[in-house]
Amino acid sequence: MHKRLLARIQESGPVSVAEYMTLCLLDPVDGYYPTRDPLGAGGDFITAPEISQMFGEALGLWVIQSWQDLGRPNSFNLVELGPGRGVMMADILKVLRLDPACRKACQVVLIEASAALQAVQAKTLGPSGANVGWVDRLDAVDDAPCLIIANEYLDCLPIRQFVRIEGAWSERRVGATKTGELRFEVDGRPAPQAITQSLPAAEDGAIIEVCPAIDLLTDHLAERFKQTAGRALFIDYGPSETEFADTLQALKSHKKVDVFEAPSDTDLTARVDFGRFKNSAIDQGLSTQGPTFQADWLRAMNIEARAVSLIQANPGSKPKIMRQLHRLLDPDEMGTLFKV
Numbered sequence: 001m002h003k004r005l006l007a008r009i010q011e012s013g014p015v016s017v018a019e020y021m022t023l024c025l026l027d028p029v030d031g032y033y034p035t036r037d038p039l040g041a042g043g044d045f046i047t048a049p050e051i052s053q054m055f056g057e058a059l060g061l062w063v064i065q066s067w068q069d070l071g072r073p074n075s076f077n078l079v080e081l082g083p084g085r086g087v088m089m090a091d092i093l094k095v096l097r098l099d100p101a102c103r104k105a106c107q108v109v110l111i112e113a114s115a116a117l118q119a120v121q122a123k124t125l126g127p128s129g130a131n132v133g134w135v136d137r138l139d140a141v142d143d144a145p146c147l148i149i150a151n152e153y154l155d156c157l158p159i160r161q162f163v164r165i166e167g168a169w170s171e172r173r174v175g176a177t178k179t180g181e182l183r184f185e186v187d188g189r190p191a192p193q194a195i196t197q198s199l200p201a202a203e204d205g206a207i208i209e210v211c212p213a214i215d216l217l218t219d220h221l222a223e224r225f226k227q228t229a230g231r232a233l234f235i236d237y238g239p240s241e242t243e244f245a246d247t248l249q250a251l252k253s254h255k256k257v258d259v260f261e262a263p264s265d266t267d268l269t270a271r272v273d274f275g276r277f278k279n280s281a282i283d284q285g286l287s288t289q290g291p292t293f294q295a296d297w298l299r300a301m302n303i304e305a306r307a308v309s310l311i312q313a314n315p316g317s318k319p320k321i322m323r324q325l326h327r328l329l330d331p332d333e334m335g336t337l338f339k340v
Contacts, residue, residue: 001030001264006176014173014185017248018158018212024264025156026113032264033114033156046254047152048235048294048334049088052324054310056091058301059149062233063092066147067102070229076145079109079138082153084117086110086124092149093128108132109141138220146230148221154236154277155269157213161246162191162199164206169196172207174260182260206244209270215280222284237338238272240291247271274339295335298328 001024008015015023025032048055067076080089089108096103108130112118118134125132135141138148161172168190175185190196199208221232238247250259250266257266274291281288290297307325311318329335 001027002180002182004030005174005182005263006180009174009176014175014187016171016173017161020174020263021156021158021248021268024266024268025158027264030264032267033117035114035116035264047084047088048328048338049084049091049151051327052321053091054303054306054321054324055151055298055328056088057095057306058298058303059088059151059233060092060095060098061301063106063147063149064096064099064102066231067099067105070145070147070231072101073105073145073229075105075107076147077109077141078106079111079141079146079148081111081138081148081150082156083110083112083121084151086121088149088151089121090124090128093125093130106130107144110134111136111138111141138217138224143224143228145228146224148230148232150233151235152237154211154214154234154272155238156267157211159209159211159248159270160195161248162196162208162210164202164204164208166204169199169208182263200242202244207246208242208244209247209273210276211270211273214273214277218277218280218284218286221281222286225286233340234272234277235294235297235338235340236272236274237334238274240339241275242273243271245271272339291339293336294338294340295329295331297340303328 005015005020005023023031026034028034063078067073070076078092083089089110093103093108096106108125110118110121110132112121112134113136122132162169163172163186165186165188170186170188171191172184172186174182176182195210199210202208224230247270248259248268249270250257250261250268252262252266259268278288278291304325307321310321327333
């Protein structure tokens, strides 16, 4: 991938940060996600569903409640964006057994770019007996009532970065030195007004990130929910309001590394701008709730009561369950960094 990036830069000039992320993460031949299983202790990062079953169980209660609120349709799509190993969906499906009618009505649809992860998901969800299908994009899902969930999906969508220079926003790109090292570059030319007109004013030197894919996502949700009832639940890390910062980061073996250290061999993510996401949804006529802290949402879903019941069933598991609860809820862990 490093060689391919250098060839492209030499031929056409620096690429946008979004193009860099797209190539590194999604390229079908060399991309990070299509070529490996990055999750778990042996991978590069771990997500909340991998930490504890209680996380997925909380989402299962949300699914049942939402299905009831939609009028208990005889059939509905339960769609997950970026479903990882399928662990969260497996925990959700276990909880759906609490309402047999909901469980019977549920059609699981997974949107997954990685063939390797699709195979893992099929193995994980096989014992559930659920009707599971895969599609490559959200608009390929049929028009039945739809509940959409996404945990740590938005943070890997490609972002563009802009730097404030002499009172105007200029795009930050990825270029290369004469010796072939990748680096950030800014040419100082004002970016197109169509892109920057919605950006707030800032002092020179400020950096802001924009995720066009999130705007496209809200467009699609608005169009879908105009046609048929539905809800979408997003859980990810990032600020409640737009911030000025370079938040692009790379993870390898659970440690942060330089974003140019190993293109396509590290997980690239950026903080989700929940303020812009919410405003985009409102502009499209969608009703929104939140963002709220993950800790507050999980407590509202009675995760602490669930922890007590698990400990009562297996007292020897108390230290492990308390560690899991701490990681999900504590402000110094995931509790306030992650929003719902």
